[in-house]
Structure formats: structure tokens, C-alpha cells
Amino acid sequence: MADALGALLVERFSGGSLRLGTRTSPMAMHQAQRVADLIIGRAPAVKVELIPIKTSADLWPGDLSELGGKGTFTKEIDRALMAAQVDIAVHCMKDVPGDVPLPAGTAFGAYLPRDDVRDVVVTRDGSTLADLPAGALVGTSSVRRRAQLGLYRPDLRTERIRGAVGSRVAKLDTDGRYDALILACAGLARLEMLDRVAEVLPIEFLPADGGRVAMVPAVGAGIIGIQARTADVPVMQLLDEFNHQPTARDMLAERTMLHMLRGHCNSPIAGYATTTPDGQLSLFGMVFNRDGSAWARSLLWGDPGDPATLGSRVASDLLHQGARYLITATRK
Numbered sequence: 001m002a003d004a005l006g007a008l009l010v011e012r013f014s015g016g017s018l019r020l021g022t023r024t025s026p027m028a029m030h031q032a033q034r035v036a037d038l039i040i041g042r043a044p045a046v047k048v049e050l051i052p053i054k055t056s057a058d059l060w061p062g063d064l065s066e067l068g069g070k071g072t073f074t075k076e077i078d079r080a081l082m083a084a085q086v087d088i089a090v091h092c093m094k095d096v097p098g099d100v101p102l103p104a105g106t107a108f109g110a111y112l113p114r115d116d117v118r119d120v121v122v123t124r125d126g127s128t129l130a131d132l133p134a135g136a137l138v139g140t141s142s143v144r145r146r147a148q149l150g151l152y153r154p155d156l157r158t159e160r161i162r163g164a165v166g167s168r169v170a171k172l173d174t175d176g177r178y179d180a181l182i183l184a185c186a187g188l189a190r191l192e193m194l195d196r197v198a199e200v201l202p203i204e205f206l207p208a209d210g211g212r213v214a215m216v217p218a219v220g221a222g223i224i225g226i227q228a229r230t231a232d233v234p235v236m237q238l239l240d241e242f243n244h245q246p247t248a249r250d251m252l253a254e255r256t257m258l259h260m261l262r263g264h265c266n267s268p269i270a271g272y273a274t275t276t277p278d279g280q281l282s283l284f285g286m287v288f289n290r291d292g293s294a295w296a297r298s299l300l301w302g303d304p305g306d307p308a309t310l311g312s313r314v315a316s317d318l319l320h321q322g323a324r325y326l327i328t329a330t331r332k
């Protein structure tokens with residue numbers, strides 16, 4: 001069979017290379033290389049070039065909420081994509097804002113199969129959260145993680161820690177300030193640092209589980225999305241071949257919920273969709289106040305053919321429970 005798309009891509013990039021925009025951290029570069037390898041595997045005649053782009057979030061050492069919040073991880077890359085300085089952009093979906101529309105004329109054409117969604121505990125000596133005494137200091141910049149720690153372990157203290165994942169772990173090891181970090185399992189896996197995982201946190205609180213701290217994942221956790229210009233037909237067709245349907249379903253359910261909650265980047269919102277063994281799509285959503293002492297939660301099932309409806313049902317349920325109040329109360 002003639003490879004029509006292959007030929008189309010060769011023609012499209014005959015004058016140069018397919019340029020892939022990415023953030024510059026080791027984790028981002030690893031993800032970008034994964035996407036580059038996929039493209040090279042599919043269309044070996046097309047040259048692929050990684051274009052590392054520093055975003056305002058990477059350049060700003062302080063609190064992200066002071067930077068204006070919206071899209072600090074994506075703004076500069078969005079701009080390069082719209083100006084056709086890059087042809088695709090690779091993002092952690094967790095970092096793509098839910099309260100602003102995607103830049104006009106761009107869309108996520110592919111989601112790669114979802115990686116582990118769970119958060120993990122990293123300590124110097126491998127001790128778990130249960131081992132940490134009252135007053136121990138946990139490093140995390142995530143309002144979602146802080147609220148859930150507050151809900152289950154209000155005796156622990158938390159403090160913001162920023163920077164690339166590898167440098168956070170180095171800081172934990174060397175400066176003795178933090179007793180533990182909470183990080184994404186997927187990020188550590190991409191950095192080949194899974195040996196540092198002291199405890200994988202469950203995504204649900206189960207008394208039978210010894211009452212361990214639960215961490216409902218962030219919307220989009222473990223999902224790499226590939227964005228392109230919708231008018232760029234050959235590229236959009238290529239992305240469509242890479243798109244993993246079950247992951248795309250999860251993503252649509254979770255992000256519909258996030259849009260309807262109008263969550264800003266500083267709102268403690270968690271959401272996790274998955275296909276259950278009986279073929280239904282489930283979505284678990286939670287919204288917290290800052291210290292986790294107040295929250296709303298919803299778990300609903302729906303038709304896997306219509307993830308958006310499930311997302312909006314869970315959002316409505318959360319809104320009926322006062323989610324909007326929780327979100328506005330956490331806005332700075």
C-alpha cells in the first residue's frame with residue numbers, strides 16, 4: 001500500500017525539518033525525544049529537530065501564582081507554534097491551563113498512552129509518610145498536594161520547592177531542610193529515578209489500607225499531549241495516528257470537568273478518569289480549600305463514547321457541593 005501520509009510529510013518538510021518545541025528541563029527534553037523517536041519511526045525521511053524554549057515559569061524562581069498564573073508553562077511555546085517557528089509542541093497535560101482556551105488555530109492532535117498517574121514520596125532514607133513525625137517538613141509547590149496532605153496529615157508542615165525534579169531531589173539530599181518531597185511517579189520514571197521512590201501514594205483513601213495518605217491525581221497527570229496548528233493538515237494527520245483513544249477519553253472527561261469548574265492554576269483540584277473493567281468510564285473529582293479542611297468530591301460513571309458529558313456531570317455535582325466557593329476562597 002502506498003504511504004500517502006509519508007509522502008505528504010516528506011513534501012511538507014522538504015525544505016527543512018519538523019521542529020518540535022519543548023521546555024528545557026531534563027524531563028521535558030526526555031518527553032520531546034520520545035515524540036521525536038515516534039515521528040522518525042513513522043516517517044524516517046523527515047528530519048526532526050528539537051527546539052528548546054525557556055518559558056516564564058522556568059525563568060521565574062518564585063511563586064507561580066505571582067507570575068499571573070495562566071499558562072506560565074505554555075505561553076512562550078504557544079507563541080512559537082502560532083508564529084510557525086515550531087511545528088509541534090509537546091506538553092505535560094498537567095501543566096496546560098484549564099481556565100483559558102488553547103491559542104486560536106491550535107489543537108492537541110495526540111495524547112500518548114497515559115503513564116502512571118500516582119504521586120510518590122521521596123525521602124533521604126526511604127522512610128514513608130507514616131514514618132514522619134509531627135512537624136516534619138514536606139516540600140511541594142502543588143496546592144493540590146498540600147491540601148491533601150493537610151486533609152490526612154494536618155500535623156505535617158509543607159513548604160514550596162521549585163525547579164526541575166532532579167534538582168529538587170538533590171536539594172532534599174544535601175541541604176537537610178526538607179524531610180520529604182511529593183513528586184509524580186511519571187516524572188521520576190522519565191528521569192530514571194524510580195529507585196528514589198519511598199512510597200507510592202494510593203489515589204483513594206481506604207481505611208483498610210492502614211489509613212495511608214491518599215493523593216487524587218491532577219487532571220492530565222501522566223499524559224503527554226502533542227499540539228499543532230489545525231491548518232497544518234499533514235502534521236494533524238500524523239498526530240491522529242499517534243493518538244491513544246483511551247487516554248484521549250480520560251483527558252476529555254477530566255478537562256471538561258476542569259473547564260466547568262473554571263479552576264485557575266492556584267486552585268486545589270484533582271480529577272482522575274479511567275475505563276473500568278465493565279467498560280464504563282469513571283471520573284473521580286475533588287476540590288479542596290487551601291489546607292484541605294474543606295472539600296467536595298464526586299465519583300460518577302458514564303458512557304465511554306461521551307466523556308465530555310461525564311466531565312460536566314461531575315463538575316455540576318461538585319459545584320452543587322460548593323466547589324465554586326472553595327475555588328474562589330483559594331484565589332490570591
Ligand SMILES: NCc1[nH]cc(CCC(=O)O)c1CC(=O)O
Pocket residue numbers: 092093094095165182183184185186187220221222223224
Ligand atoms: N508540575 C510539574 C510537572 N508536570 C508534569 C510532571 C510529571 C509528569 C506528569 O504527571 O505528567 C511534573 C512533575 C511533578 O509533578 O512531580
